[in-house]
Amino acid sequence: MEITRTSLQQMEKRYCATLINSLPGFKCLQLVGTISENGHSNVGIFNSIFHLGASPALLGMIFRPQSEDHDTLKNIKRTGYYTFNNITESFYQKAHQTSARYTSGCSEFVECGLTEYFITDFEAPFVAESTIKIALSLQxxxxxxxxxxxxVIGKIERVLLSEDLIEPDGNVNHQKAGTITVAGLDSYYSTNLIAQLNYAKPNVPTSIKTEF
Amino acid sequence: MEITRTSLQQMEKRYCATLINSLPGFKCLQLVGTISENGHSNVGIFNSIFHLGASPALLGMIFRPQSEDHDTLKNIKRTGYYTFNNITESFYQKAHQTSARYTSGCSEFVECGLTEYFITDFEAPFVAESTIKIALSLQxxxxxxxxxxxxVIGKIERVLLSEDLIEPDGNVNHQKAGTITVAGLDSYYSTNLIAQLNYAKPNVPTSIKTEF
Structure with a gap:
């Protein structure tokens, strides 16, 4: 079937939002940890995160309109620090629950049954349950x-993960890490590594670097 | 283990790039179709694509520095139109091959064994093998x-997909569509739908909308 711009405009609003959100496929899913002015920990689920560059190591994320009132953005602006924490199948329902509109001052860590984790010299909380934890500074x-x-663009300051998740070439094995992904706003998917391919060159057949 | 900013800076360059690229996890993977000044079709694989908004329906993507010379960006700027096409396991090696540095004027469709597909009143080529095809206009x-x-921000103009990929609530089922994802630059993953969860509300237990 073909969906035209006119038919998009005529769709029921929530149906259309669900369709458009899910259309492009899988997204980078992270729990974002911040700390508020009065020292309250805050954690929220985000799926609009993308790689922006490796040197310097930068990650981007998108906040919706009216996010000025959003604790996460407010806290990032105030402190300049935040964390990204991957989500695994063992706690994805708790991670999803952080998207509920808790009142400011409530810690989603407590409300959703997640465990906060701090390291020295870094203000923002990590999620203990996550197997890959990234500390960022606002750029x-x-x-x-x-x-x-x-x-919002952040620079990777520190990374916490088990050494055995990193392959000899530097590649992080997200199957081992148990990282899951999302399509749309609420459909969670586990993954299965097909293959790692070699760097592509013209007139050289595509080849598999590591098969799984 | 903990990786500090200092240890990131001291890493071998390619190892570091591989690590940083793969660290945040799964990405939205699309073949981007464009047409050049002299009517040559062009297709390239991109993984830096993200949802920007549902109304209007906008998708963002990131081009690396020096992309001015890149055919895809040049073509998008010149024509104002391009396509996103999802990738399935049946042709992911051909899709990966489009990342080779073919000379300008070569069609990656021909070189990589992909099939171009045109619709009336839309200039840019789609990938026939893709199960979800999105036509965009540069915004x-x-x-x-x-x-x-x-x-680069584009507006969704038209969408081509089989009707049975859309669930009653508007959600696109990417497991049915066979859409795959990528972590890093070269590790391709198939996916498995865990569950679709209900909209989260404070003090209401997380619940499953559709189990698979």
Whole structure:
């Protein structure tokens, strides 16, 4: 079937939002940990995260319009520090529950049954249950005028993970890490490594580097 | 183990790039179809794609520095139109092969064994093998000064997919669609739907909407 722009505009609003959110496929899913002005820990689930560069190591994320009131963005702006924490099948329901609109001052760690984890010299909380924990410092905030969203760019400061998740070439094995992914807002998927392919060159047949 | 910023800076360059690229987990993987000034079809694999908004329906993508010379970005800027096409396990090696540096004027469709597909009143080519095809129009280009990357924002104009891939609530079932995902630059993963969860509310236990 073909969906035109006109038919998109005529769709029921929530149906359309669900369709558009799920259309492009799998997303990078992270629990984002921050700390509020009065020292309360905050954690929220985000799926609009993307790689921006390796040197310096930068990750981007998108906040919806009206996120100024959102604790996570407020805390990132105030402290300059936040964490990304991967989600595994063993606690994905707790991670999803952090998307509920808890009142400011409530810790989603407590409300959702997740465990906060701190390291020395880094203000923001990690999620203890996560197998890959990334500490970030705020680098830049870019307002996106076309739809009033906000792009937040952070630099990777520190990474906590088990050494055996890193392959000899530096590649992180997310199957071993148990990382899951999401399509749309609420459909969670586990993954299965097909293969790691070699660097592609013109006129050289595609080849498998590591098969699983 | 803990990886510090200092140890990141001291890592061998390619190892570090592989680590940073793979660290945040799964990404939205698309073949991007464009057409060049002289009518040549072009297709390239991208994994830096993200949802930006549902109304209007916007998708973002990141181009690396020096992408001005890149056919895909050049073609998007010139024509204002491009396509996103999902990747399935049956042709992921051909999709990966499009990342080889073919000379300008070569069609990656021909070189990599993919089939171009056109619809009336839309200039850019789709990938026939893809089960979800999205036609986009360029909305905005945002230079990201912190690392000289470029963000390209497109609006969804038309969508081609089989009706049975859309669930009653509008959610696209990517397991049915066979969509795969990638971590890092070269590790391809198939997926397995765990569950679709209900909208989370404070003090209401997380619940499963659809189990698979």
């Amino acid at each position: 830049e905030i870019i307002p996106i005028n076309v739809n009033q969203t906000t792009m | 905005e280009i945002i230079p990201i000064n912190v690392n000289q990357t470029t963000m």
